[in-house]
Amino acid sequence: MQEPRKPSDKFHGDVGSFISASDAKSRTRQHRAFEEGKLGLKPDEITKAEFFGINRINKLMGRKDCVGIRIYYGKRYEDADGDPTTQDKGELKPRLVLVGVRADGSDIFEDTEGLKDRGDGDALADGAPCPQFC
Known part of the structure; x- marks a missing residue:
């Protein structure tokens, strides 16, 4: 066995x-x-796809203990141009969220609670959507 x-x-x-x-x-x-x-x-x-720049991906991958990325499916309210809006002014659209992952399978999120500098973001999102930018 x-x-x-x-x-x-x-x-x-x-x-x-x-x-x-x-x-x-x-x-x-x-x-x-x-x-x-x-x-x-x-x-x-x-939404067919999203484009993310290599510099952003490399920065995400360069985090301490990162062995790969996890891609989450998400949604946000957007206008016709793909810019974020509020619920009453936009349409809910599918969007991707990329997060660095450690060898134990945990997502890499920096704990910035209470800090003056909130860091540069824990996840990568808001790629250029296709259609619009294909």
Whole structure:
């Protein structure tokens, strides 16, 4: 009998698989088809992707004890240009949130409570959405 895997077995620099362009295109095409079919959204209403700059990703990855990133699905209220708004002035849109992760699987958040300098942010968000910036 095989010994159960520890959570730390899943959190290292080589987790994930490279896939072919055709597989990537197929997966994203299926997502868009689901959104269109099940939710009745038009192609220009579906968030296909977000772009994040390499300098921001490197800064996130450069945090102490970081072995990788976790990408959370999130939502925020935005106007038609993708700028943040309040609930009564915008539409709830899907957005990604990237967080550094330690080898034990915990998210890397700096505890800045009560400090004058709140740091430079614990997570990376607000990438350039596609459509709008594809």
